[in-house]
Amino acid sequence: MTTVDHLRQVRLGNLRTVLLALVDRPGSRADLAARTGLTKATLSNLTEPLLANGILVEEPATLAGMGRPSKPLRFHPDGPVAVGAEINVSHLAVETLGLDGETLRRVLVPTDIRDATSDEVLDRVAELIREIIPARPVLGVGLAVPGVVHDGVLVRAPNLPKLVGAPLAADLGLRLNLDVELDNEANLAALAHLWPRHLAGEDFVHVSADVGIGAGVVLHGEVYRGVSGFAGELGHVVIERNGVRCTCGSRGCVERYAGLDVILREAGRRRLDSLAKALDAGDPKALSAVKAAGEALGVGLATLMNLFDVPTVVLGGSYAVLHEHLSTAIQSEMDARVLAGGERHTTLVASPLGEFAVVRGAAGLVTRRAVQQPERLFA
Amino acid sequence: MTTVDHLRQVRLGNLRTVLLALVDRPGSRADLAARTGLTKATLSNLTEPLLANGILVEEPATLAGMGRPSKPLRFHPDGPVAVGAEINVSHLAVETLGLDGETLRRVLVPTDIRDATSDEVLDRVAELIREIIPARPVLGVGLAVPGVVHDGVLVRAPNLPKLVGAPLAADLGLRLNLDVELDNEANLAALAHLWPRHLAGEDFVHVSADVGIGAGVVLHGEVYRGVSGFAGELGHVVIERNGVRCTCGSRGCVERYAGLDVILREAGRRRLDSLAKALDAGDPKALSAVKAAGEALGVGLATLMNLFDVPTVVLGGSYAVLHEHLSTAIQSEMDARVLAGGERHTTLVASPLGEFAVVRGAAGLVTRRAVQQPERLFA
DNA sequence: GCACTAAGTTCAAGCATTGAACGAATGAGG
DNA sequence: CCTCATTCGTTCAATGCTTGAACTTAGTGC
Secondary structure, X not given: OOHHHHHHHHHHHHHHHHHHHHHHOOEOHHHHHXXXXXXXXXXXXXXXXXXHOOOEEEOOOEOOOOOOOEOOEEEOOOOOEEEEEEEOOOEEEEEEEEOOOOEEEEEEEEOOOOOOOHHHHHHHHHHHHXXXXXXXXXXXXXXXXXXXXXXXXXXXXXXXXXXXXXXXXXXXXXXXXXXXXXXXXXXXXXHHOOOOOOOOOOOEEEEEEOOOEEEEEEEOOEEEOOOOOXXXXXXXXXXXXXXXXXXXXXXXXXXXXXXXXXXXXXXXXXXXXXXXXXXXXXXXXXXXXXHHHHHHHHHHXXXXXXXXXXXXXXXXXXXXXXXXXXXXXXXHHHHHHOOOOOOOOOEEEEOOOHHHHHHHHHHHHHHHHHHHOHHHHHO | OOHHHHHHHHHHHHHHHHHHHHHHOOEOHHHHHHHHOOOHHXXXXXXXXXXXXXXXXXXXXXXXXXXXXXXXXXXXXXXXXXXXXXXXXXXXXXXXXXXOOOEEEEEEEEOOOOOXXXXXXXXXXXXXXXXXXXXXXXXXXXXXXXXXXXXXXXXEOOOOHHHOOOOHHXXXXXXXXXXXXXXXXXXXHHHHOOOOOXXXXXXXXXXXXXXXXXXXXXXXXXXXXXOOXXXXXXXXXXXXXXXXXXXXXXXXXXXXXXXXXXXHXXXXXXXXXXXXXXXXXXXXXXXXXXXHHHHHHHHHHHHHHHHHOOOEEEEOHHHHHHHHHHHHHHHHHHHHHOOOOOOOOOEEEEOOOHHHHXXXXXXXXXXHHHHHXXXXXXX
């Protein structure tokens, strides 16, 4: 490392600080200087190339009180955007997201892709992306998949075995001529609650269910993925060591008691919306199925909280839909089993993001990286 | 932050890099330059104050081959030391540790302190520390306690209720006129395997048992403590949700099946050494008690690994003593229950540190901080 | 004694931030 | 309409750390 590099690091770090402040909200140079602790001089200096490169715009002066009016800076309305894409068992989704955190467009297409080849799926995803891409620079694509990702490769996907091992990121990248980054849907759903807005603090777990149960774990403001991408496999936390046999080879996994397929079967329903209606109608079979699932999930979450010591659980995906009927059982198991559960306040909330959480997180992966490594913005 | 601060940060960062390289092993300026990526000029500059302040010494030139002989730098034999101290239910321990990672002296005194007041305990600890402190500068004291520590306060200690809430760090600090830092014994036992030598990689869990079961979790080379110090409470991971009632209010906690007290009771023994002898003699009751504990612990560890995704488990404390008879059961549960357990290699090893692991970690807390914040060395 | 090699030192150059001084743009008050 | 107060944004010399090249030092090999 040369000295130039050292100083460049300082500059990039400050650039990151400034961009983070701008993601939070727009502001004049003077305002940003106050918020970041840097000087006005440095702010002029740092923002100059951002303005020159069309990343930021200077808005017309706002007339507010005495003194020279400030000219707020914000992300350029024609500046770079990120693309998020989600490949899931029963649907595909895409979204475009600006650096300011605003969604530009989003599309969700129900599609059963269980039997499709990776080429067929990627063709379809690429087509969807092309349809929504605006006439603006594109930073890259975040691609969500329902499975374990390690070193950019899908290494485990019980529900999409055909895609395991396929070079999904590279292949989609070739189709679109863009950088593509692959990640697990649970991690990305969690990220969507962390970036660009903190919806659940800096330490939380996001839990959702489709066929499996996935938890995205956020520790100290970072998604925790573990050494090989397997972190947060809440579905295979054991709650009854001699319990029901699981496809993973273990017994008594949470997934066997609180998976969406189990809930539906026990409730005698085929689809989530039908279950939701039954619950609202007070159907006893539905209510007891959901309660049983909540209890199992609560035991697993208590274990998780005793290990990770995070204060907040966010229910996402199908669990968010059911949360009204699910929360009581979960919370009571957690209160009884989380160490010092009474004094430590454990918060259980439903995700506000709905069915677009994953794809939004996928796009967020890209905007976040752009902000954290500002040199990418000038490429 | 002034510009001076920025530059100082660069310098301190480089100082840290150099000190880390020296903890690894001594080396000449040229050698260190090569290892750290800095230039010889910078190394001369950075080491000058370290030599002037008696942190490092320059050894006589070593005659090795051609060229001007190098003068290796190492930590000064009369340089600053750290003190570790451990308060436990049945013993007190102290240790002095040099920056080079060498233990100077250590003492372990069996003492039942269950009924002692915090003043009595701290008097005793201070006395032990005074006995082993050498005539060298002291960086500070790391103090290990069997309980949950948050913001420097012991907030939960089922086995030492009298010490909960007492200002242990401050009070011991007053007695010795030194900085004292408090931490949980499980975290410190784990730290001892990470610093100053990597004994189990950068991602692992250290598990040990006394009355409770504690896990110290190391993620990406840092001890993970959670938001409120409760992380790694493996003892209260549930393995049978309708199992044995636990003192914590839950049911089926690992601790109720694999705690040392449970093992001893089931084996019909009073003490660990008696159990160890029985095991070596092939006593069936002892063997089956340990096997049962290993199975329960294995289930809990599988759950932990499915959540944290760390590749290595280190058995410490009493478990290290029993590991020969414990490992098989643990490993087989882990292989069966850790997701992709076959392909991911999960390593299970016994700690090489013996009964001084905790106190060594406590001292390591202090040397580690000194290296990571080198400005402390000049105070 | 001389060439060769490698360690360690010296020093001018380069660079990002700073703080103070300065210029710019507006509102308030007369 | 003019002047003063106020705040925004820019300019510029100063600061201090690392660098790389040149240089000095201290050995080996012949």
